[in-house]
Amino acid sequence: IDPSRLYGWIRDYQITVFESTPALIVPFMQHVHEQGLDMSSLELLITSSDSCSVTDYRVLQERFGTDIRIINSYGVTEAAIDSSFYDEELSKLPSSGNVPIGQAWLNARFYIVDSQLNPVPIGVLGELCIGGIGVARGYLNRADLTAEKFVANPYVPGERLYRTGDLARWMPDGNVDFIGRMDYQVKIRGYRIELGEIETAIQRVPGVRQAIVIDRTDERGHKYLCGYITGEAELRIEEVQAELEAGLPAHMVPARLMRLETIPLTRNGKIDRKALPEPEGSIHTGASYVAPRTKVEQVLAAVWAGVLGVEAVGTQDNFFELGGDSIKALQVSSRLLQAGYRLEMKDLFSHPTVSALALKVQSVTRLADQSQVVGTVKLTPVQHWFFEQNLTDAHHHNQSIMLHSQDGFNVAALRTAMDQMVSHHDALRIVFRLTEHGYEAWNRAVGEVELYTLERIDFSHETEVSAAIEAKVNEIQAGIHLSEGPLVKLGLFHCPDGDHLLMAIHHLVVDTVSWRILFEDLTTAYEQALHGQAARLPHKTDSFRTWAEAQSHYANGPEMEAELSFWKEVEQGRYEPLPKDQPQSSSLNKDSELMTVTWTAQETEQLLKQAHRAYNTDMNDLLLTALGMAIHRWAGIERVLVTLEGHGRESILPELDITRTVGWFTSQFPVVLDMSAGQDLSQRIKQVKEALHCIPQKGIGYGMLRYLSAACEQERFGTEPEISFNYLGQFDQDMQHQSIGVSPYSSGAELSAYAARSHTLDLNGLISEGQLQLTISYSHQEYRKETMEQLAEALRTSLQEIITHCVERKQPELTPSDVMLKPVTLAELDQLVERTRDIGELENVYALTPMQKGMLFHSLMDAESGAYFEQTTFDLHGRFQADIFQDSLNQLAQRHEIFRANFISG
Numbered sequence: 001i002d003p004s005r006l007y008g009w010i011r012d013y014q015i016t017v018f019e020s021t022p023a024l025i026v027p028f029m030q031h032v033h034e035q036g037l038d039m040s041s042l043e044l045l046i047t048s049s050d051s052c053s054v055t056d057y058r059v060l061q062e063r064f065g066t067d068i069r070i071i072n073s074y075g076v077t078e079a080a081i082d083s084s085f086y087d088e089e090l091s092k093l094p095s096s097g098n099v100p101i102g103q104a105w106l107n108a109r110f111y112i113v114d115s116q117l118n119p120v121p122i123g124v125l126g127e128l129c130i131g132g133i134g135v136a137r138g139y140l141n142r143a144d145l146t147a148e149k150f151v152a153n154p155y156v157p158g159e160r161l162y163r164t165g166d167l168a169r170w171m172p173d174g175n176v177d178f179i180g181r182m183d184y185q186v187k188i189r190g191y192r193i194e195l196g197e198i199e200t201a202i203q204r205v206p207g208v209r210q211a212i213v214i215d216r217t218d219e220r221g222h223k224y225l226c227g228y229i230t231g232e233a234e235l236r237i238e239e240v241q242a243e244l245e246a247g248l249p250a251h252m253v254p255a256r257l258m259r260l261e262t263i264p265l266t267r268n269g270k271i272d273r274k275a276l277p278e279p280e281g282s283i284h285t286g287a288s289y290v291a292p293r294t295k296v297e298q299v300l301a302a303v304w305a306g307v308l309g310v311e312a313v314g315t316q317d318n319f320f321e322l323g324g325d326s327i328k329a330l331q332v333s334s335r336l337l338q339a340g341y342r343l344e345m346k347d348l349f350s351h352p353t354v355s356a357l358a359l360k361v362q363s364v365t366r367l368a369d370q371s372q373v374v375g376t377v378k379l380t381p382v383q384h385w386f387f388e389q390n391l392t393d394a395h396h397h398n399q400s401i402m403l404h405s406q407d408g409f410n411v412a413a414l415r416t417a418m419d420q421m422v423s424h425h426d427a428l429r430i431v432f433r434l435t436e437h438g439y440e441a442w443n444r445a446v447g448e449v450e451l452y453t454l455e456r457i458d459f460s461h462e463t464e465v466s467a468a469i470e471a472k473v474n475e476i477q478a479g480i481h482l483s484e485g486p487l488v489k490l491g492l493f494h495c496p497d498g499d500h501l502l503m504a505i506h507h508l509v510v511d512t513v514s515w516r517i518l519f520e521d522l523t524t525a526y527e528q529a530l531h532g533q534a535a536r537l538p539h540k541t542d543s544f545r546t547w548a549e550a551q552s553h554y555a556n557g558p559e560m561e562a563e564l565s566f567w568k569e570v571e572q573g574r575y576e577p578l579p580k581d582q583p584q585s586s587s588l589n590k591d592s593e594l595m596t597v598t599w600t601a602q603e604t605e606q607l608l609k610q611a612h613r614a615y616n617t618d619m620n621d622l623l624l625t626a627l628g629m630a631i632h633r634w635a636g637i638e639r640v641l642v643t644l645e646g647h648g649r650e651s652i653l654p655e656l657d658i659t660r661t662v663g664w665f666t667s668q669f670p671v672v673l674d675m676s677a678g679q680d681l682s683q684r685i686k687q688v689k690e691a692l693h694c695i696p697q698k699g700i701g702y703g704m705l706r707y708l709s710a711a712c713e714q715e716r717f718g719t720e721p722e723i724s725f726n727y728l729g730q731f732d733q734d735m736q737h738q739s740i741g742v743s744p745y746s747s748g749a750e751l752s753a754y755a756a757r758s759h760t761l762d763l764n765g766l767i768s769e770g771q772l773q774l775t776i777s778y779s780h781q782e783y784r785k786e787t788m789e790q791l792a793e794a795l796r797t798s799l800q801e802i803i804t805h806c807v808e809r810k811q812p813e814l815t816p817s818d819v820m821l822k823p824v825t826l827a828e829l830d831q832l833v834e835r836t837r838d839i840g841e842l843e844n845v846y847a848l849t850p851m852q853k854g855m856l857f858h859s860l861m862d863a864e865s866g867a868y869f870e871q872t873t874f875d876l877h878g879r880f881q882a883d884i885f886q887d888s889l890n891q892l893a894q895r896h897e898i899f900r901a902n903f904i905s906g
Contacts (some may be wrong), residue, residue, distance in 0.1 A: 003027070003028050003031040003032075003435060006028060007028075007031070007032065007037055008321075008552075009039075009042065009186060010039070010042065011038065011041070014041040015041055015043045016041060016042060016043045016044065017042075017043065017046070017788075018042055018044070018045055018046070018379055019045075019047075019048055019073070019082075020046075020047075020048070020049075020117050020269060021047070021048070021050045021265075021268070021269040021270055022048045022050055022051070022052035022053070022056060022057075023263065023265050023269050023270065023271060023309070024046045024051060024062075024265075024269040025047055026056045026791060027262075029045075029060060029063070029064065033063055034319035039064070039067070039068070040067070042068050042288060042416065043068065043069065043539060044067070044068065044069050044070075044071070045060070045064065045070045045071075045885075046070075046071055046072075046073050046082070046085075047060075047070075047072050047077065047099075047585055048072070048073035048074065048081070048230075048870065049075075049081070049200075049268075049269075049270065049443070050269075050270050050271060051098045051099075051178060051180070051196075052072055052097055052098060052099045053098060053203050053209060053210055053211075054093060054094055054095070054097055054098065054099055054203070054209070054832055055096070055175065055208070055209055056209060056210075057062045057070075057072060057093070057099045057205070058093060059440040060070075060172065061090055062090075064187045069087075071085050071086060071087040071102075072085065072086040072087075072099045072100070072101065072102065072339065073085050073086075073101070073102075074101035074102070074178060076130065076162070076164055077084055077134065078130075078135065078136050078149070078150075078162045078164075079108055079132070079135050079162055080105070080107070080108065080131040080548070082105060082361040083108040083130055083134065084101050084102045084103055084105055084108065084176065084214075085102045085103070085105055085111075085671055086099055086100050086101055086102030086103075086175060087119065088102075088175070089742060090142075092173070093211050095204070096177060096200075096203055096204035097201075097203050097204055097598075098177075098178060098199075098203065099177060100171060100175040100177050100178065101168070101175075101176050101177075101178045101221075102175050102176065103174060103175060103176070104130075104132070105164075106130050106134075107133050107134035108130055108131070108209050109132045109525050110128065110130060110131075110133075110159065110176060111128075111130075111131060111155070112124075112126040112127070112128055112129070112168055112169060112170055112176070113126050113127055113129055113537075114127075115125055115127075115838055115839060115840065116838070117129075117151070117154055117161075119273070119535045120169070120170075120271065120287065121170075121882075122170040122171070122172055122535040122790070122882070123169055123170065123171075123172075123883050123886060124169055124170075124177060124886060125167055125168070125169050126164065126168065126169065127163060127164065127166070127167065127168075127192065128164045128166045128167070128168040128176070128178075128181060129161050129162060129163050129164060130161070130162045130164060131155070131156060131159055131160070131161045132159070133151045133159075135150070135159075135160045135161070136150070136162070137150075137160070138150050141262045141483060147164050147204045148163075148164060149165075150163075151163060159566060160788045164181065164606060165178075165182050166178065166180070166181060166499040167179040167180055167182055167194060167196060167206075167495075170650075172565070174177070176729045177196055177719045178196075178465070179193060179194060179196035179197060179200070180194070180196025180199065180577070181196075182861075186215040186225075190456055190568065193225070193251065193252055195214065195215075195225075195251070195594070197212050197225070197730050198211075198213045198225065198248065198252055198254065199212060199227075200250055201210045201244060201247060202229060202240065202244065202254075204242050204243075204247075205243045207231045207235035207241070207243075208229050208230075208231045208234040208235065208240065208847060209229075209230045209232070210230045210231075210263050211227060211229050211230075211231065212227070212263060212271060212273065212276065213225055213226070213227055213228075213254060214226045214228075214273055214276060215607075216256075216278075216623075217609045217610055217613070217757075222332040223255065224254075224255035225252070225253070225254040225255055225256075226255065226256045226257075226258065226260070226279055227254035227256070227257045227274075228257075228259075228260050228263065228276055229257065229258075229259055229260070230259070230260055230261065230263060231259070231298075233464070235259075237257050237258075237584040241253070243770060248746060249891055249894075251894075256279040256763075257279075258277070258592055258643070260278045262328065264276060265346050269801075271880050277675060278497065279481055290314045290315045290316050290355075291314065291315070292314075292315055292354060293315070294358060295906075296341065296358040297337050297354050297355065297358045297381060299336070299341060300313075300336070300354045300357060300358055300361065301313040301314070301315070301354050303332055303335045303336055303339065304317075304319065304332065304354070306334065306767075307328050307331045307332050308328065308720075313354060314351055314354070315353065315354040315355040316354075316355060317353065317354065318352050319332075319348065319352040319353070319357075319860075323451060324887075329348050329349070332348065333348075333542075333657075333659045334343065334538060334659045334660050334811040335538075336361065337538070337539060337541065337657065337659070337660075338538045338539055340363060340364050341361045341362065341363060341364060342362045342363070342364050342562040342657070343357075343360070343361055344360070344651070344654070345651065345765035345816060346651075347360040347361075353665055358564065367539060368539065368540050368541050368542045368543070368546075368657060369538065369540075369542075369543065369546075369821065370417055370540050371445055371540070372423070372445060373424060373426035373429075373443045373544075373545050373664070374444070374445045375442070375443055376440060376441070376443075376543070377430060377441040377442065377443050377544065377545040378441070378551075378552050379439070379440075379441060379707075380548050380551065380648075380663075380664065380665065380702060380703075381551075381668075381703025381704055381706065381708060382648070382664055382665075382666045382667065382668060383441070383508055383664060384703075384706075384708075385668065385703065385707065386508060387405050387438065387439045388505075389471075389756070389758060391742075391752070391755040391756065392742065392752060392754045392755045392756070393752030393755055394482060394752055394755075395478075395480050395481055395482045396478045396507065396749075396751065396752035396755070397482065397507050397508075397750070397751055397752065397755065398477055398504045398506050398507055398744075398750045398751075399504075399505055399506075399507050399510055399511075399512075399515065399750060400477065400499070400503060400504040400505065400747040400748070401503050401515065401519075401742070402473070402502050402743035402745055402746070402747040403499050403500070403501040403503065403740050403741070403742065403743055404497075404499070404500050404501075404740070404741050404742065404743035404744070405499050405501070405740055405741075406497065406498040406500060408494070408499045409492060409497055409499045409501060409526075410526075410529075410530055411454075411492070411829070412529070413526055413529035413530045414454070414501075414526060414736050416529040416535060417452060417522055417525035417528075417529050417535065418452055418488075418490065418522075419524060419535075419577060420521075420524065420525045420535040420537060421518065421521060422446070422451040422452050422488060423439045423446045424485075424521065424537050424539075424540065425517075425518070425661075425662040426443055426543050426544060426545070426662075426711075427509045427510070427514075427543075427544040427662045427663040428451070428452070428487070428488050428505070428509060428510075428662060429443055429444045429445075429446070429485075429486075430442065430443050430444070430487065430508070430509050430544075431482065431483055431484065431485040431486075431487065432446060432482045432483060432508060432883070433482075433483045433488070434483065437845075443545060444485065449485065450485075450486055451485070451486050451487065451488070452486045452488040452490065453488075453489050453490065454490045454491075454492060454860035455476065455485060455489075455490070455492070455797075456492045456494070457472055457491060457492070457493050457494070458494045458727070459493050459494060459495045460494045460495060460496055462495070462883065465495050465496070465744060465745075466746075469495075469500065469745050469746075470745070470746055470748060471494055472491060472493070473491060473502050473504075473745075473746065473747055473748030474748040474749050475717070476489050476491045476502060476748070477489075477504050477747075477748045477749055477750060478506055478749075478752070480504070480506050482508075483505070486558060487505060487506040487508070487509050488503075488504075488505050489502075489503075489526055490502060490503055490504075490519055493745075499745075500568065500743045502746055502747055502748070503518075504747070504748075504750075505673045508664055509544075509662070509663060509664060510662060510663070510664060511648075511663070511664050511666045512647070512666075512728065513646070513647050513649065513665070514663060514664075514665075517660055517661075517662055518662060519536050521538075523740055524537065525537060527854055528742075530691050534631050538660060540660070540661075541657045541658055541659055541660040542656045542657055542658055542660045542661060543661065544658075544661055544662065544663035544885055546656065547653070547656060547661065547663070548666075550653050550656060551652075551653070551704065551708065552708050554652055554704065555705070555708035555709040556708070556709055556869035559652070559701075560701055560704060560705055560709050563696045563697070563701040563705065564705060566695075566696055567638045567701070567702055567717070570670050570672060570719065571716075571717055571718075571719050573639070573641075573672065575639060575641040576635075576637045576639070578631075578635060578637070578722045578723070578760055578761070579635050579781065579783045580760075581783050581784050581787055582781060582782055582783075583782065584779065584781050585702075585781060586756050586757075587756065587757045587760075587779035587781050588753065588754055588755065588756060588779075589751050589752060589754070589755050589756075589757060590753035590754065591754050591757070591779040591780055591781045592757065592777050592778070592779060593777070593779070593780045593781075593785070593788075594775055594776070594777055595775070595776045595778070595780055595785075595788045595789070596773055596774070596775045596776075596778070596790050597774045597795050597796050597870075598771055598772070598773050598774075598791045598845055599772045599773075599799065599800070600771065601606040601770045601771050601794070603800065603803055603881075604767060604770060604771050604772040605770070605798075606803050606807050607619075607622065607799075607803050608767075608773060610806070611802070611806035611807055611808070612808045613809075614805070614806035614807075614809035614810055614812055614813065615682075615686055615689060615805070615806070615812065615813055615815060616812060616815070616818055617685065617689050617728075617806075618724050619727055620644070620692060620727055621685065621688060621692060622685065622799070622802055622806070623725075623727055623765060623774075623799070624642065624644075624671070624673055624688055624692065624725065624799075624801075625673070625684055625689075625802060626798040626799035626802055627640070627642065627673065627725060627763065627798075628673030628674070628675045628684070628688060628796045629675060629684065629793065629794075629798035629801075630791060630793075630794035630795040630797075630801075631673075631675075631723070631794075632675040633797075633798070634790055634791045635677075635806050638673055638674070638676050639670075639672055639673070639675070639676075640672070640673040640719050640723070641670055641672055641673075641719070641721040641722070641723070642670070642671050642672075642673060642723045642724070642725050643665070643668055643669070643670060643671075643721045643723065643724040643725070643759065644665070644668070644670075644671045644692075644699065644724075644725055644726075645666055645668055645724070645726040646667040646669070646698050646699050646700065647665060647666065647667070647669075648665035648667035648700055648902040650664045650667075650697050650698050650700045652697055665700070665704070666701050667703055668698040668699075668702070668703060668782055669695070669699035669700075670691065670702070670719050670721050671691065671695070671699075672691060672848065673688055673691070674687050674688070674691065681801065681802065681805050682805070682813070683826070685802065685805075685827055686807070686813070686815045687826070688815055689817065690817055690826065692814055692818065693815075693817035702728075705717060719840060721759070722759055722760040722761065723757040723759060723760065723761045723762075723763065724758070724761070724762050724763065725762040725763045725764075725765075726763070726764050726765070727764075727765040727766070728764065728766040729766065729767065756898050757777075757779060760778070760779070760782065761776060761777070761778055762776070762777040762778075763775070763776055763777075764777070770871065774795065775792065776788060776792060776795075802843050811841070813833070814829060814833065814842055814845075815829065816829055819844050820843075820844055820845065820846035821845040821846050821847055821858075824845065829845070832845060832904070835904070836904065838901065840855075842902070843897065844897070846904070852903075855868050856903055856905060860905060
């Protein structure tokens with residue numbers, strides 16, 4: 001758009017009428033003003049096809065209004081591109097916001113209605129509809145869209161009414177105030193928000209010229225509001241933010257504001273919302289800082305600030321908007337415990353502000369036993385499973401990590417830290433002894449024998465460091481003895497680039513969550529020892545022995561009997577075996593080969609931040625759907641049986657706290673991925689999600705029933721899926737910003753080469769350096785490389801299809817696990833969604849209370865009865881302000897979901 005060429009056309013052809021979008025007209029007329037150009041031919045200037053700010057319109061009128069008639073117009077192609085006009089004196093113009101679109105022109109009639117086409121009162125938002133003989137007959141060859149948008153006019157028989165999809169409201173003077181597209185209505189943190197209203201509020205701030213508000217998704221997949229403004233040179237973002245916080249509800253204040261020189265436009269001169277840049281800087285939480293008042297609030301705020309790495313936390317700040325996640329929630333719980341407070345994880349997720357959570361936090365009335373644990377320890381289900389495998393070289397089955405310090409480790413400080421670690425974490429002192437009844441666990445005492453080994457190796461002058469380290473770490477990994485111990489072995493390698501530290505621990509006493517605890521405590525104790533301080537770690541939580549004992553009792557309680565029928569149904573199912581190139585009776589770890597599938601950083605980002613909005617899913621829901629689809633494509637199997645791993649720390653025993661307890665808690669359970677023929681992608685995702693979310697207690701009960709429960713003595717729980725799946729999360733984030741980092745060298749072979757593989761296919765996924773990687777472990781004795789490449793490609797394609805499908809979904813869809821009504825099937829919920837589509841977006845479904853049932857029955861029996869209709873009247877002294885009253889009602893409805901309820905019968 002070249003202002004000089006445009007002016008040349010107007011001048012050369014003596015143009016009298018010029019109509020275009022405000023985004024084109026305003027800068028063009030600014031150019032005319034600055035250059036002092038002759039516009040004497042122009043008689044009528046029309047701003048149309050997009051909203052025009054009062055500020056810009058007033059400037060146009062003041063500069064050119066005496067010589068040129070300037071009006072604001074509104075229209076749609078389906079009726080007429082000019083269906084209304086606003087042509088009032090400047091004194092009648094609103095003080096801020098957007099220019100009204102005025103009154104309907106010839107051959108058009110305006111209606112502002114609710115979803116049922118009922119007229120709305122003055123000042124109330126509704127959908128703008130156009131009637132009159134100017135309305136088109138419909139869309140060519142689009143009968144479905146015509147039926148949706150062109151409806152019978154309930155007020156004029158035989159006439160069509162076009163539903164514009166635009167939000168508007170009547171003004172007291174009879175003009176229409178245009179708000180924006182209904183498409184720009186979004187839902188943030190449970191609140192339904194009209195973006196046009198926020199834009200209007202921003203444009204009321206002195207110095208703002210244009211304002212656009214859109215919804216975006218942050219790094220954790222949460223929606224937030226983002227505002228873009230243009231304005232005077234002296235305008236400051238902080239002032240705009242303060243004005244909005246003072247005049248808008250907290251949920252309507254944009255979390256980010258960004259200033260632009262110009263708003264991007266489409267080729268048609270309209271605002272291009274898709275071209276708005278990604279904002280930089282931290283997210284504003286949408287609430288002013290409110291200092292903690294009570295002691296509990298002060299402790300909570302301090303703990304959040306420490307865990308989240310922020311300077312100050314206010315009572316209205318949201319934990320997840322400040323960067324919280326499930327792992328950080330665990331750290332919050334642990335630190336609160338040290339401060340003398342107890343927190344249930346579910347409370348943090350449902351009450352994520354300091355003020356709300358403070359009401360749920362309880363003072364600790366019981367501190368876990370801090371004395372050392374000595375003696376017999378019951379086996380957990382996963383430990384029973386391990387010994388059931390009867391593995392060759394069972395002593396060689398470890399988890400490990402190789403750490404690196406460029407400046408080297410202080411050996412004395414390292415030994416002091418490790419002494420504290422094995423003393424503090426009782427499970428690290430456990431050994432396993434074979435008896436006539438099988439293996440039993442024994443917790444040794446501190447000082448009884450050597451509880452860990454630390455071997456130092458000097459490779460500082462070695463030329464082939466990598467090969468030398470690999471040979472030694474394999475030796476250390478294979479050197480653990482189950483019955484004599486210790487089960488913790490360290491190797492310290494002095495190398496030219498610093499020190500590399502191997503930590504190898506037998507899997508029987510450690511799991512993935514335990515490693516996070518150990519790494520935090522190791523760095524803490526090491527730093528304390530370096531500075532000559534006495535080692536001081538946080539209080540112990542309940543011991544692994546206490547958990548194992550309580551779990552054994554729970555396994556024989558009524559809760560497990562209630563789960564029995566669910567798991568029996570899974571056990572009794574019929575499942576096809578996986579096809580193999582060369583079937584083998586068994587395969588060993590030494591036969592294993594790895595194939596890794598990697599998705600791009602963009603695909604990974606979409607999977608993390610955008611894809612889950614479509615069906616309210618988590619990572620396992622989508623990854624396992626992709627796995628089921630891939631197996632179906634590769635092998636033609638419709639019901640895919642998979643062993644899924646969970647962290648096994650579910651709150652089945654609320655009286656116990658194991659947030660900082662080390663041990664092997666992992667739960668393993670079978671899951672059926674249903675890929676029945678005829679299902680579309682949407683149905684498959686929802687089917688897998690529901691199958692996973694319907695698993696009782698996230699699967700922890702399966703192992704208890706199989707190995708600990710007397711209720712299963714007559715049952716045989718022996719299902720052995722051929723596929724195992726485990727998603728480890730964003731693995732490389734756990735050790736960021738630490739003085740001790742991860743070594744580039746291998747930690748060696750964690751498993752014996754001669755032990756049998758537990759599954760035909762082992763799949764492990766994680767995100768490293770921003771990319772999702774899924775590694776398939778298989779035996780080359782059973783599969784050719786080409787066969788696994790086919791499976792890998794099917795997996796890659798399936799997940800890509802899922803990501804694309806979910807990202808492109810404009811409206812989220814509920815599934816039965818999202819609503820309170822139980823039981824309800826997918827088909828029933830889909831029917832209900834379709835039945836209520838014209839009412840609005842479905843948030844929840846639940847059954848009526850007995851009183852509500854009676855009231856609904858009587859209202860259906862006598863629709864005219866006012867028996868249950870109640871009203872209150874008030875005498876008002878002064879002037880009634882309808883817009884403020886409406887805002888109050890809206891906030892009331894947003895706060896209390898019962899006011900948004902509809903009652904469905906039949």
